[in-house]
Amino acid sequence: MKRSEYEIVCNQLSHIKSTTESAIRALELNLKYLNTIESQLRTCIDNKALIATLTLPSLCPTDPTKQPSDLIKIKEVTQMTSLSRSTIYTKINQQDFPQSISLSCRSVAWVRKEVEDWIYLKMDER
Structure with a gap:
């Protein structure tokens, strides 16, 4: 393998690595938001009296972003x-x-x- 080919492959691997790391960060953020929603849903279930007096969307936001x-x-x-x-x-x-x-x-x-x-x-x- 020529030196220039080696450098091209290394650059491509580096790009793939950074893209993968970004994807992992995004997935970790999504997991955090999913855990927040799950916690809020548990709160909704535990507080049935509140659900009767308040609207469900205000207690359980559907869009964590x-x-x-x-x-x-x-x-x-x-x-x-x-x-x-x-x-x-x-x-x-x-x-x-x-x-x-x-x-x-x-x-x-x-x-x-x-x-x-x-x-x-x-x-x-x-």
Whole structure:
């Protein structure tokens, strides 16, 4: 095997390894969300009286990526991504970054999973 062929194979293996590691991270996040849902379902079963007075969706969210506890503000987004505020908003305008969610007329937040997925995507592009 020539040196150049060896390097190509090594680069491909390195890419496969990083892709696999990203997939593992994504699966671990999914497992965490599934465990959260399972816990919330147990709470629903254990609190039948609450179920009668409250709506089921508010007790048992069906989409774990949209839970309020997973909303993050701009300060945490900049820390996670190492990007400045202005760069984040520029990327949003270029449709190269997750959209923020408007909480009020002067407050926005991002879904943590969407930002993490964007980071993993950028890591895979290397």
